[in-house]
Amino acid sequence: MNIVVCIKQVPDARTVKFDQEKGTLVREGVESVINPFDYNAIEAALELRDAFGGQVSAVTMGPPQAQEAIREALSLGVDKGVVVSDRAFAGSDTLATTYTLAKAIEKLGAPDIVICGKQAIDGDTGQVGPGLAVRLGIPYVTCVNEMEILKGRNVLRLKRMCEQGYDIVEVETPLLMTVLATLNTPRVPSLKNKMRARKADIPLWDVSAIGAEPGRTGLAGSPTQVVSTSVPTFDAKKEMLEGEPEEQVDALVTRLKEAGVI
Amino acid sequence: MLEVNVDRCIGCGECEEVCSFGAIAVEQDVAVVDYDSCTLCGTCVDTCPEDALTLERSDEVRDATDLDTWRGVWVVAEQRDGKVATVTYELLGKARGLADDLRVPLTAILMGHEIGDKAVDIASHGADRVLVVDHPAFAAFTDEVFGNTLVYLARQERPEIILAGATSMGRSFIPRVATVLETGLTADCTELSIRKDDRALLQTRPAFGGNLLATIVCPDHRPQMATVRPHVFKARPATENPTAEIINVNIPEGLLKSRVRVVESVQELVEGPGLTEAEVIVTAGRGMEDKKNIALVKELAELMGAGVGASRAATDAGWLPERAQIGQTGVTVSPKLYIGCGVSGAIQHIVGIQGSEIIVAINKDPDAPLFDLATYGIVGDVKVILPLLIKRIKKERGIP
Ligand SMILES: Cc1cc2nc3c(=O)[nH]c(=O)nc-3n(C[C@H](O)[C@H](O)[C@H](O)COP(=O)(O)OP(=O)(O)OC[C@H]3O[C@@H](n4cnc5c(N)ncnc54)[C@H](O)[C@@H]3O)c2cc1C
Ligand SMILES: Nc1ncnc2c1ncn2[C@@H]1O[C@H](COP(=O)(O)O)[C@@H](O)[C@H]1O
Numbered sequence: 001m002n003i004v005v006c007i008k009q010v011p012d013a014r015t016v017k018f019d020q021e022k023g024t025l026v027r028e029g030v031e032s033v034i035n036p037f038d039y040n041a042i043e044a045a046l047e048l049r050d051a052f053g054g055q056v057s058a059v060t061m062g063p064p065q066a067q068e069a070i071r072e073a074l075s076l077g078v079d080k081g082v083v084v085s086d087r088a089f090a091g092s093d094t095l096a097t098t099y100t101l102a103k104a105i106e107k108l109g110a111p112d113i114v115i116c117g118k119q120a121i122d123g124d125t126g127q128v129g130p131g132l133a134v135r136l137g138i139p140y141v142t143c144v145n146e147m148e149i150l151k152g153r154n155v156l157r158l159k160r161m162c163e164q165g166y167d168i169v170e171v172e173t174p175l176l177m178t179v180l181a182t183l184n185t186p187r188v189p190s191l192k193n194k195m196r197a198r199k200a201d202i203p204l205w206d207v208s209a210i211g212a213e214p215g216r217t218g219l220a221g222s223p224t225q226v227v228s229t230s231v232p233t234f235d236a237k238k239e240m241l242e243g244e245p246e247e248q249v250d251a252l253v254t255r256l257k258e259a260g261v262i
Numbered sequence: 263m264l265e266v267n268v269d270r271c272i273g274c275g276e277c278e279e280v281c282s283f284g285a286i287a288v289e290q291d292v293a294v295v296d297y298d299s300c301t302l303c304g305t306c307v308d309t310c311p312e313d314a315l316t317l318e319r320s321d322e323v324r325d326a327t328d329l330d331t332w333r334g335v336w337v338v339a340e341q342r343d344g345k346v347a348t349v350t351y352e353l354l355g356k357a358r359g360l361a362d363d364l365r366v367p368l369t370a371i372l373m374g375h376e377i378g379d380k381a382v383d384i385a386s387h388g389a390d391r392v393l394v395v396d397h398p399a400f401a402a403f404t405d406e407v408f409g410n411t412l413v414y415l416a417r418q419e420r421p422e423i424i425l426a427g428a429t430s431m432g433r434s435f436i437p438r439v440a441t442v443l444e445t446g447l448t449a450d451c452t453e454l455s456i457r458k459d460d461r462a463l464l465q466t467r468p469a470f471g472g473n474l475l476a477t478i479v480c481p482d483h484r485p486q487m488a489t490v491r492p493h494v495f496k497a498r499p500a501t502e503n504p505t506a507e508i509i510n511v512n513i514p515e516g517l518l519k520s521r522v523r524v525v526e527s528v529q530e531l532v533e534g535p536g537l538t539e540a541e542v543i544v545t546a547g548r549g550m551e552d553k554k555n556i557a558l559v560k561e562l563a564e565l566m567g568a569g570v571g572a573s574r575a576a577t578d579a580g581w582l583p584e585r586a587q588i589g590q591t592g593v594t595v596s597p598k599l600y601i602g603c604g605v606s607g608a609i610q611h612i613v614g615i616q617g618s619e620i621i622v623a624i625n626k627d628p629d630a631p632l633f634d635l636a637t638y639g640i641v642g643d644v645k646v647i648l649p650l651l652i653k654r655i656k657k658e659r660g661i662p
Contacts, residue, residue, distance in 0.1 A: 126437075127447060134441040163430055166527075171521060224479070225478065231474060240633070251638075253658065261619075262655065
């Protein structure tokens with residue numbers, strides 16, 4: 001089985017700061033980590049491989065330092081990884097991202113299963129998985145919470161979560177799924193894989209390596225444009241309700257009644 | 263566009279066999295494409311042994327004059343099992359204003375099975391037209407059937423704006439539509455307006471877990487597409503005698519096929535409203551100390567008609583199901599009132615609640631970060647405060 005996981009390097013929420021005046025992200029001192037949901041995507045891929053054989057490839061589009069994300073994936077047991085990296089990819093929105101990732105995945109060879117995280121915590125769109133599946137011409141299932149392979153039939157039975165409950169769906173490979181954090185518990189790196197990861201040669205693929213049309217990548221290939229950014233201000237009243245517990249509760253109920261919420 | 267090179271095509275029929283949409287067939291020894299059914303998925307291109315098929319995913323729109331041929335505002339009405347999602351009414355409320363600014367009609371797209379009576383309901387909330395697609399293929403939700411249908415309708419009618427709810431359903435199939443139409447899609451918008459000079463839709467959304475707001479436009483492609491968070495916009499009151507046109511549309515059968523098969527759909531009995539829909543949410547954190555104290559949170563929630571949320575610490579402890587988890591790796595909520603009980607306010611939790619109108623923090627540690635975000639803060643023990651609050655609200659409601 002040929003399994004591909006898409007992982008994204010994102011700024012660590014714990015180290016991110018925002019410049020209130022300029023309305024931008026302060027990039028200094030921000031550490032990069034693998035998008036939390038993508039650990040679950042990696043784990044799902046490894047579990048499928050361990051049970052059914054085959055190999056897992058990790059793909060990321062990002063700056064050259066995204067090699068660190070691939071290295072971490074290798075230390076978790078992923079077989080090989082590639083960074084799709086070119087200045088021409090900068091400024092990609094989800095449409096350009098899915099185009100680029102699809103080109104890279106096609107170069108890796110036809111996948112049986114592609115796994116993405118439910119969403120990335122920076123962009124936070126959840127659009128890359130579905131869009132990528134469309135580009136690859138394969139069906140997809142989002143928000144997967146449980147998975148099971150129906151043996152010998154190349155059919156996956158998946159639990160797809162939604163607001164009201166869940167659906168159980170069946171789909172034949174090839175397919176793409178986006179996974180929730182509750183699907184599994186990611187493993188920790190083994191010593192052996194850590195060693196292998198440290199020595200691994202991680203290829204960087206540019207526009208020509210994946211045979212992409214430059215006009216369809218990066219900013220040029222992105223229909224959406226950001227016109228402005230700002231840091232939201234919370235006009236939180238920050239009123240501390242003082243006194244004895246009874247008085248605190250009384251003050252709260254009064255205010256909530258005034259606001260018309262109870 | 264999918265092109266057939268007639269010189270190369272040998273009429274073998276491989277493409278016809280693999281097409282899930284019945285969009286390509288061999289006629290007189292050569293493949294013929296039915297462009298109304300074709301979703302440009304490319305499966306046939308890869309299968310063709312003669313390389314006779316090519317997919318030129320040329321953009322639907324390039325030159326600016328073409329932009330003007332796209333007119334009208336669309337709202338994708340969401341329903342499951344005949345129940346219309348509240349975000350649909352909110353979208354209609356907002357879209358009505360956008361359509362008026364643009365001086366174009368507002369159309370709602372209602373897809374489902376045996377949902378005819380819902381069309382009037384939707385019409386009464388501000389739509390000028392309701393396109394109803396009623397077919398057994400929509401009985402269960404699949405990305406392909408819903409997505410292909412919307413693509414088909416959009417190509418026929420060319421709306422300039424398509425809005426849908428940022429629900430699990432909208433966030434799943436709307437990206438399919440945007441990708442096939444090769445246009446921009448802005449996820450999870452919290453503000454929408456029209457730029458007067460060029461009719462562009464200004465789409466504002468939180469990024470980086472709500473720490474940054476970005477305003478986005480889609481200048482050269484149509485339709486302009488966005489998903490919108492529930493609870494952000496206000497629904498309009500229903501009108502008594504809606505004058506909207508209700509139009510039943512038929513979709514080519516070939517588009518109503520899905521490679522994903524829904525075997526079972528389960529509505530889980532969640533106590534109270536679902537979190538993304540709830541107007542009030544009472545959230546339990548580690549500070550609830552013990553599973554048995556969760557009963558206090560549930561009782562308060564029930565009294566207030568509220569949803570029950572949890573911090574990750576509370577779901578990790580097994581006090582509440584994982585689906586109750588709010589935050590970066592859980593759901594994002596935007597209720598009118600959020601009450602955090604023994605929740606510290608870690609950044610990963612806070613990013614999920616920033617859309618709340620009123621935030622109440624109850625915590626015994628006066629330095630808990632949630633107090634920085636709270637509208638009202640109570641420093642105290644949840645085991646003391648919650649019973650008092652329950653008693654007090656019961657008194658308000660005249661419940662013994
Ligand atoms: C990658 C990643 C993703 C994450 N995603 C999420 C997420 O989506 N959602 C989420 O919630 N968390 C998430 N977390 C975890 C998050 O960092 C916090 O650990 C978690 O939110 C803490 O939950 P808590 O506030 O209930 O517990 P704590 O931080 O332990 O806070 C408990 C609070 O209760 C107070 N307290 C204790 N006893 C009482 C009492 N008797 N009365 C009143 N107050 C009391 C304490 O003062 C304290 O402030 C994530 C973490 C990581 C690393
Ligand atoms: N640049 C990228 N490289 C690789 N995978 C990505 C990239 N961006 C997004 N993804 C994948 O798509 C998922 C959803 O991301 P998003 O649509 O940006 O919220 C992530 O969890 C990743 O699996």
